[in-house]
Amino acid sequence: MERRNVLKGGAALGLSLALGPKAVLAAGKPKVGFILVGPKNDNGWSQHHYEAIKKAEEKFGDAVEIVVQESVPEGADAERVMSQMALSGAGLIFATSFGYMDAVQNVAAKFPKVMFEHATGYKSSANSATYNARFYEGRAVCGHIAGKMTKTNKIGYIGSFPIPEVIQGINSSYIHAHKANPKVEISVVWISAWFDPAKEADATKALLDQGCDVVLSHTDSTAPLATLKTAGAYGFGQSADMAEFAPKPRLSSIIDNWAPYYEERIKAIVDGTWKTQNIWYGIKEKMVVIGEISDAVPPDVKAEAEKIRDSIADGSYHPFQGPLNKQDGSVWVKEGEKPDDGTLLGLNFYVEGIKGAIPS
Amino acid sequence: MDFTSLNFVVLIAALMVASVPIMLAAIGELVVERAGVLNLGVEGMMIIGAVCGFIAAVETGSPFLGFLGGAVGGAVLSLIFAVLTQTLLANQVATGLALTLFGLGLSSLLGQNYVGMKPPVTGKVPFGPLADLPVVGPILFGHDWVVYFSILIIAIVWWALKATRLGLILRAVGENHDAAHSLGYNVRRIRLGAIMFGGAMAGMGGAYVSLVRVPQWTDGITAGAGWIALAIVVFASWRPWRVMLGSYLFGGITVLQLNMQAAGSAIPVQYLSMAPYLITILVLVIMSSGKGRAALNAPASLGQNFHATR
Amino acid sequence: MLRLEKRPNPSRFWIYGTPFLAVALTMIAGGIMFALLGKDPVAAIKLIFLDPLFNGDVASYSRPQILVKAAPLVLISIGLSLGFRAGVWNIGAEGQYVMGAIFGAATGLAFYPTESRLVFPLMVLAGAFGGFIWAMIPAILKTRFRTSEILVSLLLVYVAKQILASAALSFLKNPEGAGFPGSRNLAQIPAMANGELIAGTGLHWGGVAAFLAVGAAYVLLQRHILGFQIKLAGQAPRAARFAGVNPDRLVVLCMGLSGALAGLAGLFEVTGPAGQITIDFGVGYGFTAIIVAFLGRLNPLGILFAGLLMALTYIGGELAQFMLGLPAAAIQAFQGMLLFFLLAVDLLSNYRVRLIGWGAR
Missing domain, CATH: 3.40.50.2300 (Response regulator)
Incomplete structure (x- = not known):
């Protein structure tokens, strides 16, 4: 199903028919990964991130492929999941829990061409940003x-x-x-x-x-x-x-209103304007x-x-x-x-x- | 002083409610173990009970049918364990642990469409003016029916094990399955019944979490209560009334430590949080070192599979 | 009707054949489940079992990760299996794993900053000691007061997790961590890091220890008098006593050994893949290891393969999740099924299954 959608995907992807689906994935359709610390229906923190992800998915439709992994333990497992996402073609990865901080830094160092977004932490680099809300x-x-x-x-x-x-x-x-x-x-x-x-x-x-x-x-x-x-x-x-x-x-x-931020940052990847930053948004920016x-x-x-x-x-x-x-x-x-x-x-x-x- | 601000009547009433899930699961597991079977899948059966009970209650609008659904769900899951260990002679420890893993996954799949819903309310039993009595009112007459049911089931299990033929056979099967077999009892069928009873009780205990204690459905809602129930059975040295004692003790300390925190106790929180586990160990040591020698009461055939050669 | 007949000797064919049969059955049952969830069953099963090994994009990374994930499982399982054989039930390896990590990390951080090469061996010793001490509590309560080791070791898991939270929040907290919980990252301190030994293999000191433990346990059980005593005590406790086996000594030995190995696993994990002490450091290796021990039929080589198989399904399960959008719960249920089938078909090696007509008995 996914592949058929890619092939149907309109003018921007017209070239794809000649190059085949693989080339489309690499060239035309950015892949964005999310990792959640709890199940996506936990009624709280992770579910709320997941709902924001769904909104972003609706907004970008076929233009962006979004992959999600739920219940990822902090530490070694998170590092592995993010590495596998990066290897399978993700260009932007959101890690939505504080405990992923060092894992994000390790993976970001290994994959300089993949961009990372870490929630609620304090470490960033050229290809890893942080975002947090003033709860x-x-x-x-x-x-x-x-x-x-x-x-x-x-x-x-x-x-x-x-x-x-x-x-x-x-x-x-x-x-x-x-x-x-x-x-x-x-x-x-x-x-x-x-x-x-x-x-x-x-x-x-x-x-x-x-x-x-x-x-x-x-x-x-x-x-x-x-x-x-x-x-x-x-x-x-x-x-x-x-x-x-x-x-x-x-x-x-x-x-916690993550959706606008996710949409903004995914758009930046699509447009090629993504830059690292450390933001701590509150009521003013409508993140809270x-x-x-x-x-x-x-x-x-x-x-x-x-x-x-x-x-x-x-x-x-x-x-x-x-x-x-x-x-x-x-x-x-x-x-x-x-x-x-x-x-x-x-x-x-x-x-x-x-x-x-x-x-x- | 820490204790002066605590209201012990409220505390006792609260611990009776908090203990119901582990008490139900533990009395079920007690029967299973008395029949000589060790089912470590209590957590898995509890959470399946929690989700099935929730679904049944929401769909029918009846909390009673919810508890029934929880019991059926737990019993059905326990059938997998029964088939594997009784028919296919699989290792009980490993099968029980696999049951928990499977139950946690399956419950989440079953409950996908029920997150965020509200179950029908399980009301208190109407005792009329009795419930307004000081002290005994909240403790004895202020609960929903499952609290009384959990005590009743302890009494029934105690009586059945002690005074009925079925109880005698069950114990015989647990102590020496070969002898019971040669006396003409169907070891496998009796164990199957015990396992399903254990599953039903665990399922009901789980349903109490999702229908009364919390009340809602979310993944992982039982959060380890099944393991505590297993510990309570050993703690009780396989005796029904001690299951009640153990559950109330554990539930009591948990409730007490939260209340002490809320009342601003001077004891550091990290020690209070460890207290339920440490005190359970301490009481167990005292009990097992006494003349009762509790640990020696384990059913002799516990955990051993039975295969009739004739 | 089915009827089971005990074989005089275990069937060689089925000892090796049952794991494959179980995997095949799981693929069928799991495939049905995936299809019910609206996912392509063939793709899901291929992702779980084959892609970690052969997928062109990720396999070069995933393959070594299997070893990383299996190492702590195997190390803990080997220790547990010795106890389980002797009838000593250490259910609390998770707590010993956590305590090993805390003891080891605390020892290392006490010397921070240092470049001494002696620190890491010292941390290894401290890690083993931490697990050992934590396992000694149920062992001594058992031998002294006959308190059930099942219960005490299990309850101590919760206590260990509380101590872990305290460690991450206070006494091991990174002083340069801006007030956030969690220790310094040990994997980033050269003198304390447990890195990859041979690039691209995923082998770290924990993996080496796991292989050594498999070998040592094999020799112990086959050749050593202690191995004989362990087996005898489990199979015929009364005969063991007549043969001069001291049951209390065996309890202390088995608990101590399994605790020390679990502690080692914790230390290698905190200095390597995990990197630091955090509130959520304990992710359940101690419990999964119990399953691995039984899947491997309490046999050292069996445990090695069981550990690798479990690790494969974990990693393949992750791939299936984000590539196909399977829920994590479906993977959990799938692993449960795999275990059920492995346990169910295990009887083929010891029993003959006969079909007999209805009514005959």
Whole structure:
């Protein structure tokens, strides 16, 4: 089927009939590979990447061949899968998990003519770029809503592993919940997994049992929302909109919007304009999108949340704008200043007011 | 102090729910092992049960039929194990592990079109005013029917093994299949029945994860519960009531550690996360070093294949 | 009706014939599954079994990768098989594998930066020791308190994974890693790297160790008194006791040996193909190795072939995924089928299958 489509493929490929399908693949039709860390229907991180891939596939149609490999373990296996993709003709490969970082660097060094895109890492080279989203900007909006919506003044946060991205999220959520409601406290539960629906559900129950009535999650499944629904408490969509849980328990959501970026970068390969870069996009560039704020949120709170969202988008506000103190009371960010991206990317401490220690 | 802020009534009620999947799977596996068969494919049967139960519940709209579907799915998968080990005399350890691999793959293929759907709600048993009683209300009268069913099935297995002819035959087959055979019992048929019962219980346990605990279908949803169930059987030294004890202990510590984190415990999280496993080992050591000598209760023919020469 | 008759001696023909029969049956059943999923079954099966070896574009890369993937599986399986033969059930090789990697990496990184050639051998020792110590916990609990080694070794896997997460997040974290989890990349530190020994073969020190282990296990089982004791203890525990075999000593020995080999596999993996300690370093080699051990009928040479076959289906499965768009789950189910058929037809070597008329018994 694939081959027939190639042969039907219009004027640009007219030459192909003379050269045969193999030459078309090499000359005319770029091949783009994606590797996913989880199954493509995990309801969270990987599924969301996969949906963006599908959108890109629709957009480019027959002009680009897209291949996807799901459930690729980090480390040696990722390196092998990417090498095999490169050898079989891929010109651009997206590696969609932090743990692929060194593997991407190794393969990129071996295949200088193949371009690589690595999500959420910090290493790049002439033929490997990085892309990441400022999830913490979304947490600021959700944190504000959480602070306003809690009746018990206790909000919960389910963490996976204490990496900077998650710590950014906890800090941002707490800072904005606290600004909205100075009496608020945050309880963090670490489950040592990105994806374990049963444990995520148990952790949500534990937070509810400890008096939390709004729970934010930084794991991959919809189990926390399903649990919150039964308990009548509130939560937020994470990575995907999770609109099926609106208006309650899902008050809003942080959507990872990868599709425009994928389309832009695939187009660059097609046009021959691809260049390496390190981008960290947020609400402004629409890589982080705030899902519709549901009717369960009072109109004034909704307006405030949207104002935070818009002021982040236009650059007039930074979620980690000073003054901010570290957990031990020492000064982190001075009045009127904001932290540089390097500090944020390596964030490994809580801000003042959060109780408990980061696991080590 | 860490414990003062914890509400133990809520905690006990929560652990009873959290323990159901491993308890069901473990009591099923106990019967299998008492018949002398070691089926390490519990995780595979659980996840097939989880997906079949979910599909059945969504398609029929009935949670009860969902649990039934889960049990049937688990039992059907266990048939593969039964044919391989009982008819074709394949190695039980390897077949069980292959069953898990196959079950994980198949469940994902079956569940492709059901991701993101919501199953019908399994409601609590209406006990009326009893459920509002302090302390005993949430613990004894605040659950869905499967929680009570899981306890009932423990009681039934205990009674059946202890007091019925079927139980006696089952144990005889597990202790010495050659002797049982020469007494005229059909070793293979009894083991087949035990294996399918084990599959059905594991499947139901899996369905509890996808229909009540989480409730949704995603790939890999059982996330290792089957392995814990296997451990609980050994922990219980093949005795039904100890399966309940072991499941509640393990489920209890898991729930407790999450609650302690949520309550802001001073114990570092990494130690809390290890606690369920370490404490299970510790209790096991104490039990096995005591006068009971638990580990010696293993059925004598466990894991050995039977082939009638006559 | 089918009736089985035990052969007086295993059939030579079927000992070698069953693996091929099983692969053929799997191709048929798997082909049906692929067809049901709407994929070309012939293309899928060709991709899984032949393309890693012969595909013009990728084979020059994939072929050595089979050895890379098989090395840890074979190394761990050999250790496990000795225990399984003696009736010692080490199910927790995954934990020992992880601990070997942590011990080895920690030893190496303690000397960072160094160019000394002595560091790598020291790391190898530390890796073996890490796996050994982790396996000693169930061994000692077994001999001292009669606690089931199956359960303890299995539960310790979860503990090891927790320690692994801690290592990646704190005590082995790369100080120059901008706060991200994960250790320094050992494969990029010349004194600690376990690179390819002969270019283009995929052979690293782990592969060498795997081949040595196969040879040593073969000699041990064929020639050495200990090998005899292991076999005797598994087949006739009571007779073994009369023959003066100390069961506790055997437990410690088998657990220790399998733990050390699993630890070695972890060390060679973390210094080579994986490169660094990460939260997700443990990808299940310890569990797959149990399957490999039984597929190889607990025989050293059998394990070598079983390990290579498993590695082939992994790599071919990856090719089938991105070239044909097969879901990963279909590959998993396919591997499960392969195992089922291998196990199912295994009886042909020990039994004769007779067709008899209905009603006759």
